[in-house]
Amino acid sequence: MTMAHEISALRDRVLAADEARYQALYVQDVEALGRLLAPDYLHTHANGKTEDRAAFLATIASGRFRFVDAVRTDQQVRAAGAAVVLSGITTTTLDVGGATKVMRNAFVTVWIDAADGLRMLHWQATALPEA
Template identity: 35%
Template sequence: MSTLAEAQEQRYAAMAAGDADALALLLDDRLVYTHSRGDRDDKAAYLDRIRSGELLYGPITHREDPPLLLDGAAIVVGEMATEVRARGTTRLMRNAFLAVWSDHDGRWLLTAYQPTPLP
């Protein structure tokens, strides 16, 4: 059993390490992962992009507001920044985001993610 904050930290660490196996344990099977350019992946597609090296993250800095806790779910908003290499192009990302986490018997899993690029 982990806290929501621990699950978030584990997800960022797995993303930065390119560890798709660790990331898989933190993602809901119903995942809808929207990228900052608007394309979307389900869980399998997102993990495939991580495993193949098509999507590589650098160290990630982030800040979250206190989560909005609902019955069996949490909505988290905040900001994150990283360097990402996607489809052969490296760029700096600085996004506001909205993340939806769901509680699965004491395990928090990311169910939806939506970033918005900041100016």
């Protein structure tokens, strides 16, 4: 297998895992989402609040907000030793108590290759100014 093929395969795996994560978020499938998050996962929201894995899963399970859509652009996948970094821009539509909220963020995620598949170790979002 050539290096270009390996990089392409890694990119495909990470993007597929990230899509599975979003699909779990859309339907608030906490069990499926939990399988995609590393035990020591951290989620840093665009407002600076950081939640550990348990707190993030509880937030999703609470139904306080529901992911409706997330359009990702400018995605880059880079290998960094045992970790894989996925970054880009996301325009995320949420339902917050019946009201629609749209956020545009730059994001960075770190994925690790566990024995049973890719696991997200960290999510970091940065709010982007309105265009």
